[in-house]
Amino acid sequence: MATILDIARLSGVSKSTVSRVINNHPHVSEDSRTKVMEAIEKLSFVRNARGVHLRTQSTKTIGVTIPDLDHPYFSPLVGMIASKCRNVGYKIVVFQTFYSIEEEYEIYEKLTENELDALIITHTLLSEQEIKQRVRNNVVLICNEPLQTRHLDVFSLDERDAVYSSTQYLLKEGRNHLLMCMDEEITPLQQQRWEGFKQAHLDLNKICTIQQKVSGYATIEEGLLLGDEIFSGQCNYDGILAGSDFLAAGLLSSAKKHGVSVPKELSIIGFDNHSICLTTFPALSSIKNQTELMVKDLVSCLLDRLDGKEFATVRKVYKGALVIRGT
Structure with missing residues (x-):
């Protein structure tokens, strides 16, 4: 039986694009839609309800990468992200990278296998190009890390x-x-x-x-x-x-x-x-820092990306402020 992956390979588009065509998503170019439909016909693809749920429907789950859960900054950051996501109907899964590139690769693989709807990266040792090669067209946002990007949304402190x-x-x-x-x-x-x-x-x-x-x-x-x-x-x-x-x-x-x-x-x-x-x-x-505002803006952008809205890459940089006390 042909799978979405088979269709993607034959049509030369991503699995996410195939999924959008199968589910009649509006944000697909006519060229891509035609290629997918032709591949479906050639492969005699039959849409299976259970398979579609597993492969193409929302899991209502967002992944969040952090280097170390015990880190005094990342633990409360994850708490804020979890709270905001929960308020809009999503749960989060936290992945610790332990400052390991190999761990990052494994997390990105979960995203491309549709185990997650999107991924929020709070720390990475990779460049944008390396990340994009792994995550392809899936929804990925950068939070906290001041990564220099052209295609990924970034929210970070200066x-x-x-x-x-x-x-x-x-x-x-x-x-x-x-x-x-x-x-x-x-x-x-x-x-x-x-x-x-x-x-x-x-x-x-x-x-x-x-x-x-x-x-x-x-x-x-x-x-x-x-x-x-x-x-x-x-x-x-x-x-x-x-x-x-x-x-x-x-x-x-x-x-x-x-x-x-x-x-x-x-x-x-x-x-x-x-x-x-x-x-x-x-x-x-x-x-x-401006963590609360940063997370608020991040989740707002995340929801728009998940809704399929198309807009220019977002880069928001927040200013810190020195608070003078007794030391």
Whole structure:
């Protein structure tokens, strides 16, 4: 018995296009529709109700990729996405990539096999071209990762500007020996943060070296460990930009343990402005992102794509804001 895949191969179009023709979807070109109908006739394709449900009907399920569910940023981000999707009748399935390209490939395969209606990528190690080769014409949106694209919708924070502005603030306050603490340095997002950090120094005629960067830290526990390394000897830093509020909280606790006065001797700025900032003493300064607005815009665009609406690729970049508190 011929399948949708057989029809797609013979007609030279995607499986999703075949599905749209079979279900009389309006957004199909006449040329593609003709090719599909000719292939159906040649293959004597019989539309099976159960098969159509499995292959072409909506699963009402959206996939979301994240690198690590325990990550202090991605966990609440997924919660927001799940809530918004649930309100419009969709459930989500969360896939952890563990910073693995092979894991990403497996997730994209689930999308092309119609196990999902769409995929939201919050982190990737691939280029747009590599992603498009894997997902073909399926609905895919980028959330959080500042991927440079021409064909995929992207919703992300201006990471470079957020770090640039905060770094300049510290330098203008007289903090001349800054440390930038990063998450996984291999991602475009973290690279943009480092670029912002370096540019802020350059624009104020300050020296910035590779020694002012550490990577692989994100949690409270990692902040405590890093702080013990930094503060147990002679601390040469008078300002730290932490990649997360949880890392900043760990650094603050370690500084207190080692007798480093915050903010008199050392300033600390976190990232994401989580509520943990209000529980420390002194309260943590942080960079506030626009996650709620970003997710709202993302889901709105997602629904339009699922409805088959055609419009130019969307790219929305949100500005962060430095929230000054006690550190």
